[in-house]
Amino acid sequence: MADSQPDTPQSLYAAREPVFPKKVYGKFRNLKWVIMIVALGIYYVTPWIRWDRGPSLPDQAVLLDLAERRFFFFWIEIWPHEFYFVAGLLVMAGLGLFLFTSALGRVWCGYACPQTVWTDLFILVERWIEGDRNARLRLHRQKKLDVRKVRLRLTKWITWLLIAAATGGAWVFYFTDAPTLLVDLFTLNAHPIAYTTIAVLTGTTFFFGGFAREQICIYACPWPRIQAAMMDEDTLTVGYREWRGEPRKNSEAVKQGAEQGDCIDCMACVNVCPVGIDIRDGQQLECITCALCIDACDDIMEKIGKPRGLIDYMAFTDEVNERGGKAPKPIWKHIFRPRTILYTALWSLVGVGLVVALFIRSDIDMTVAPVRNPTFVTLSDGSIRNTYEVRLRNKHHEARRFNLAVTGDPAVRLQLEGTPYSSITVPADEMRLQRVYLIAPPGAEAARDERTDVRLWIEDTLNGERAYKDTVFNGKDN
Amino acid sequence: MAKKPIKKQDPDTTGHEWDGIQEYNNPLPRWWLWTFYACIVWALWYVIAYPAWPLINEATAGYKGWSTRANIAVELAEAEAANAEINARLASADLTAIADDAELQGYATSAGAAVYKTWCAQCHGSGAAGAKGYPNLQDDAWLWGGTIEDIHYTVAHGIRNEEDADARYSEMPAFGDILEPAQIEEVVNYVMSLSGDPQDASLVAAGETVFMDNCAACHGEQAQGDIYQGAPNLSDAIWLYGGDYETVKHTVVNARYGVMPPMGGAELSEAEIRAVALYVHQLGGGE
Structure with missing residues (x-):
């Protein structure tokens, strides 16, 4: 081992460097405000939208009814056996993230991630109460805990807590009737699970948005690492035109007489950064591509009469082109390329598939499970009987009467448990389990053959709508 | 990704060097270290609070006295209490009219299936298909009758046993x-x-x-x-x-002398007997 031990061993642990992002104006900041208002608006308002579905059904437009195992989304109603819709939406979400990441890099992190949106909101509150960057820095450095500091800190924390409680509170409204639950929550009549959920979400929102902030993105979230694998040389990321900016003002090179670049080392890009990095050091894993440094730098460039875009969205190929004195590729060429087109095609394919599945799904549904214990029963007259557990789902909002019939072997006849008739009523919005018997008379082929293919039919007695399921009849094989 | 336009100041190294390869020092966030310590403290509390150290016969009990067995007992008692009302209804209802009460019939069938699997499946089979000497309960042949009252009586008193004076009794001579x-x-x-x-x-x-x-x-x-x-x-x-x-x-x-123990009295409650009778009745043979 080489002897290169430094004189003072460095610590293996580092304290968190507090970040005090400065206020910034510009097009990306405005875009982020719009996204924040829309995203939070959707989140808080959605559970309160009403949607009339008739009596005995919830009138909440978006409702995840765990007790009844139904998912309501406006005019769509998903039953548990249609869970493939949820799987399909997850596939679409995955492909969508692939698409956006390969085209626009960590655009999810920078604009839409709840961690970013709520942190942005919490920083906004912090700025309203404690002032902009310099005021907050002063307050942070002030050792003495005077009345003003206590007042500011408490006001900030209480405001954060209220936002956090509203966030956790809104979450539970998605799972039960919102107006009823709101009253129950305040009259202490709500279920303990509701209070626990709100408490946990309030705590995590308060802590993640107020204190942990960029630490979540850097150390806790796996997505930044996964995204890095999806980017390529055409992916748009936030970068610094070092060949234009350097040597920056006050650098050693400038002091020794080199011609100064466009960067005046004003630190505006660093001061606005919510994750506390210097974008001029190059692309780094902490960067969530929120683009606020672009706004900050453009503002300075305008003031000093230099062209905008010293810090800009750019791809790796642009950098190579520009350094070589060539014009960068237009943005649309970065975005429309085989990879992104393939992602879009796959995404649309799944989407179209889901929409088609939604429209062709039947509102009667039958599953047939042959009873295998025993496979058949010999009756006293020598007939062979098979039993089937038939589940009928009536997705209409009124009771329906269904006829049952069997085809496949004319000798086999059908009988229902508990009724002499061959039709049963299924209540509205319910699943009914019915034992169905198929009987082959002694001597019939089906009674002797090991298996005979048969088809069970149901027919709505009113509108004639039909569905069937294929199954088998087991005979006494001897 | 993009080549670093500007070299950041060389990161600190740990000072370790092997064959010219140096190890960077990328310090761990200190709050992360504290979460490790917090986990250790939590683990210490856990071994005191919950059963943890295996001893010769059983593990240390822990000061909270937590035990899955006790939890199950509580849950069973809760389920029993929750079913008390419908069990009372089941025990007092008119036997032949239960089939018309969808709620009661549904409960009885589910409860009866559980009773059946505990008390009846040993001889009659888990699917009620019977075996040699043990009647198939799904077919339409009944030795002692297949109406709901007949089945209820057979379950309650059994067949050819000494324990119940009202047991069904007959004897074929050899x-x-x-x-x-x-x-x-x-x-x-x-x-x-x-x-x-x-x-x-x-x-x-x-x-x-x-x-x-x-x-x-x-x-x-x-x-x-x-x-x-x-x-x-x-x-x-x-x-x-x-x-x-x-x-x-x-x-x-x-001659044959098949016996069946009585399920009434000490073994099953009236509600359970009715439940299992209703369950058997709807298996396909009920009259």
């Missing part, structure tokens, strides 16, 4: 001591012919006389059986012990 071997051969041929199994015509004709003299009193003149005496129908396609010549002969010579 005809090996009563009939001549030739008569036994004749009557076996006759009984087998009743189920449509062709036999020697002269033996069958002689067997009919033997049957009318010795068997018809219980099994009936058409051998259709008698549910009031538990005498099986001998003319149908179902054989409890088997329908081949040797088995039928064995039955005639030695």
